[in-house]
Amino acid sequence: MDKQLLKAAYSPQDFRENAHQLVDILADHLTKTINGTSSKVINWEVPSEEYKFWNDFLLNGNPSDLNNEIIKRSIHLHHPNYMGHQISPVAPVTGLTSMLNAILNNGMGIYEMGMAPTAMERVVIEQLCKEIGYDKKANGFLTSGGTLANLTALLSARKKIAQNDIWEKGHSDKLAIMVSEEAHYCIDRAARIMGLGEKGIVKIPVDKNYALNTKLLEDAYNKTIYEGYEVIALVGSAPSTATGIYDDLDILGNFALKKGIWFHIDAAHGGGAIFSSKYKSLLKGMQKADSIVIDGHKMMMMPSITTALLFKEGIDSHNTFRQKADYLLQESMEEDWYNLAKRTFECTKYMMSLHWYTLLKIYGKDIFDEFVTTLYDLGQRFGKILEYDTNFELAVKPMSNILCFRFIEKDSDLPILNKINSGIRQKLLEEGEFYIVQTKIKGIIYLRATIMNPFTTEEHFLALLKRIRGMANPMIK
Ligand SMILES: Cc1ncc(COP(=O)(O)O)c(C=O)c1O
Structure with a gap:
């Protein structure tokens, strides 16, 4: 065997040439998308056709077209008309840290x-x-996403709070967590993975502003205890995914403290507001939490997927997966801070810290202030535009950069409006000029925009609403 393929695959010269070429392609892509000069956010294709294309490309495609085809057939988060899911248009320098990592x-x-x-x-x-x-007692680590970080935090809670050492003995105990009905589905999933079952997830209704209704906490807690459950944790959302509304973390923190249960905050989306002098107050009381999740790939300009899981008592982060109850030995924490797999789900994980550290080193922490503050300000601005437009209705006044709204027409009833609004969303997707999503809250279908791009402006909002109106009018009989 002459190993020609291996020599080609590991050729530094080929790598140099290909990498330079790719950087040029990506820089051009960024120029077009950030300025909004490329006409589409997404070139929509149905899954079966997309599959057919790539199946065929593997056999017949020209390798020199590969990168351009990938870009053309991907959604463009840097486009100002991208207002969809909560994923960062990354700071380009983190593309370079990604390459370093790879x-x-x-x-x-x-x-x-x-x-x-x-x-x-x-x-x-x-x-x-x-x-x-x-x-100074606090500690934590980076891990692979908010979903995994929330599960890890709840496992830490169980380890510390549950009467039985479940990690050692297994369990048939009735354990419960309390969380808003509007929390991200991964909390529900984490609880089920932990064997808590349907009844072990106590969903607290939201108030009229879609925050966890703190007035219902005491009764829900007492009822759960009365039914024979041991409540191990209370989870706050900062903010909740669908509506972008922050729970009252201060009140939740006090409640958890009073009951001696773990307080966890899922700040996967909005934790980056700790850097925003204008919006930090949304997180008032967060330092009361035993654990907090913040996603780097949502509001902190980093590539997927990197999440910080932070613990008020750093020692708790060392105990989650510990086999033996030797966790009162403080020195083991000092000993082991650098062997990260002992504390994380992952054995192998990528070098996530490169993104965080590089952004801090090159731009300083103010970059996060600018990013979060700009996006939350845009959320407020778009909220005002919607509030004063009689064709539209907001589900709730926005608190962050997430907005739920719908097209309304005064003589149409709910089923018709639901149909119109989901029709609008589908048409927008297929047309590809704007990207927003939809959500259902209390039976009502809303269009949902998350302003993720700091280069989106009021003009983009107005153009979106104009396009929606144009689509909706023919649907009204
Ligand atoms: C509040 C919240 N928590 C958790 C998650 C899941 O995070 P990830 O996608 O990083 O697993 C999301 C994702 O949208 C979220 O909005």
């Missing part, structure tokens, strides 16, 4: 498999803990 490919599980990124991760975590208002 080539170095340090596995991070133990210290020597990632010395620099392990130490950088500690620096980043310390900075986040400081911004939250935690003291």
Whole structure:
């Protein structure tokens, strides 16, 4: 075997040429999308046709077209008309840290498999803990996404709060967590993975502003205890996914403290507001939480997928997966901060800290203030436009950059309006000039926009509403 393929695959010269070419292609792509000069956010194709294309390309496609085809057939988050799901249009420098990570490919599980990124991760975590208002006892780590981080936090809660050492003995105990009915579905899923079952997830209704109704907490707690459950945790959303409304973290924190249960905050979307001098107050009381999740790939300009899981008592982060109850030994925490796999779900994880650290090093923490504040301000602005437009109705006054609204027509009833609004969303998707999503709240279908792009302006909002009106009018009989 002459190993020609291996030589080609590992050729530094080929890599240099291809990488330069790709960087040029991506820089052109960014220019067109950020300025909004490319006409479409998405070139929509149905799944079966997309599959057919790629199946055929593998056999007949020209390799030199591959990158351009991938770009053409992907959704463009940097376009100002992208107002869809909560994923960052990344700061381009994190494309470079991604490449650094991919080539170095340090596995991070133990210290020597990632010395620099392990130490950088500690620096980043310390900075986040400081911004939250935690003291020196706090600690945490980076992990693969909000879903996994929420599950990890709830496992930590169970380890600390449940009477029985379930990690050692297994369980048939009746455990419960309390959470808003509007929380992200991954909390429900985490609880089920933990064996809590349907009745172990106590969903507290929201108030008229879609925040967890704190007036119902005491009764819900008492009822759960009366039914023989041990409540281990209360979860707050900051904000909840569908509506973008922050729960009252201060009240939730006090309640959890009073009951001696774990307080967890899912700030996957809005935790980045710790850096915003204008919007930080939305997170009032967050330092009372035993654990907090913040996604880097949502409101912090980083590529998927990187999440910070932070613990008020750092030792709790060392206990989640500990086999033996030797966790009162403080020195083990110092000993083990650098062997990250002992605390994370992952054995191998990518060098996530490169993104966080590089953004902090190059732009300073004010970059996060500018990003979050700009997007939340845009959310407020779009909210005002919708409030004063008689063709539209907001589900709730926005608190962040997430807005739920619908087209209304005064003589149409709910089923018709639901049909019109989901029709609008489908047409927008197929047309590809704008990208927004839809959600259903209390039986009502809303269009849902998350302003993720700091280069979106009022003109883009007005153009979107004009297009929606244009689509809706022919649907009204
Ligand atoms: C509030 C909230 N929590 C958790 C998640 C899940 O995070 P991830 O997609 O990083 O797993 C989301 C995703 O939208 C979210 O909005």
